[in-house]
Amino acid sequence: SQQGEEDPQALSIQEGENATMNCSYKTSINNLQWYRQNSGRGLVHLILIRSNEREKHSGRLRVTLDTSKKSSSLLITASRAADTASYFCATYTGGFKTIFGAGTRLFVKA
Amino acid sequence: DTGVSQDPRHKITKRGQNVTFRCDPISEHNRLYWYRQTLGQGPEFLTYFQNEAQLEKSRLLSDRFSAERPKGSFSTLEIQRTEQGDSAMYLCASSLAGLALRETQYFGPGTRLLVL
Numbered sequence: 641s642q643q644g645e646e647d648p649q650a651l652s653i654q655e656g657e658n659a660t661m662n663c664s665y666k667t668s669i670n671n672l673q674w675y676r677q678n679s680g681r682g683l684v685h686l687i688l689i690r691s692n693e694r695e696k697h698s699g700r701l702r703v704t705l706d707t708s709k710k711s712s713s714l715l716i717t718a719s720r721a722a723d724t725a726s727y728f729c730a731t732y733t734g735g736f737k738t739i740f741g742a743g744t745r746l747f748v749k750a
Numbered sequence: 751d752t753g754v755s756q757d758p759r760h761k762i763t764k765r766g767q768n769v770t771f772r773c774d775p776i777s778e779h780n781r782l783y784w785y786r787q788t789l790g791q792g793p794e795f796l797t798y799f800q801n802e803a804q805l806e807k808s809r810l811l812s813d814r815f816s817a818e819r820p821k822g823s824f825s826t827l828e829i830q831r832t833e834q835g836d837s838a839m840y841l842c843a844s845s846l847a848g849l850a851l852r853e854t855q856y857f858g859p860g861t862r863l864l865v866l
Contacts, residue, residue: 673854682754682841682857683793728792736806738783738855740792 646729646744654749659716661744663729664709670732672705674714677726677743686714686727721750752776754858756842762864763832770828771861775844782825783855784817785841786810793841799825800847832865839863 647662663672671690675683689696689705689712696703702715716723726743733739755774763769775782780801785793796815798806801822811817814832819825829836839862843855 675857680839680860680862682859683843685854685856688854730792736781736783736798736800737795739795740785742790742792 646727646741648744649742650745650747652747652749653719655719655721657719659719659723659746659748661714661727661746663712663714663741665712665729665731665741666710667731667733669707672703672712673730673732673738674701674703674712675728675730675740677728679725683728716746719746719748721748724748754842754844754856756840756858756861758861759859760862760864762866764866765832765834767832768828768830769832769863770826771840771842771863773825773827773842773844773858775824775842776846776856779844779846779856780822781845781847781855782819783843783845784825784827785843787839787841787860788837796827829863832863834865837863837865 645664653659671688673688674686676686677683687698687701687703689703700717705712724747726745728740728743730738730740757772782799784796787793796808796811797817799819802819814830817827839860841860842858845855
């Protein structure tokens with residue numbers, strides 16, 4: 641079963657609004673990553689946050705990590721229609737396995 | 751384009767047939783992963799190679815599935831005696847083992863398999 645669980649499962653917003661997606665996981669992690677997937681395509685790596693980091697920024701993306709609650713959030717500011725995609729969190733616990741959640745489907749209306 | 755490539759992009763087959771997919775990773779990447787993704791779900795780990803060695807296999811990888819990475823370059827994933835439940839997107843990813851980069855995987859576009 642998947643380690644990460646994203647919330648909400650689906651999100652629909654207007655262009656220009658902010659989108660927040662949450663991810664919860666079950667076991668201790670080395671790092672947590674967020675990926676984007678456009679319909680029917682491969683995944684694109686967005687941002688990685690290590691277990692000793694609490695917040696990280698990349699352009700319009702802001703990721704937070706709360707290891708005490710085993711949760712992370714991805715904030716996309718000033719969303720654009722091109723941000724429409726599925727967003728997945730993935731946890732890396734060491735060894736070789738990266739475990740993905742089921743994803744949040746974001747729809748940004750122009 | 752020097753990204754991860756997969757071939758074919760789409761495959762339709764009849765139940766019971768064998769299929770083989772190919773993945774060409776980014777050339778300097780020594781780690782290669784295979785995932786399976788069904789509709790509405792995230793990718794599920796199948797197997798992992800470091801160079802030519804297959805170091806981990808998921809229990810999802812039944813004995814009908816086999817993966818190889820000869821010479822540590824491209825990889826193939828074969829499914830024998832396909833079943834309708836094998837219908838999914840098969841994703842390949844590669845990464846470079848190292849301090850800052852090893853956790854970042856670069857994904858190919860996937861091979862979508864439909865078993866009739």
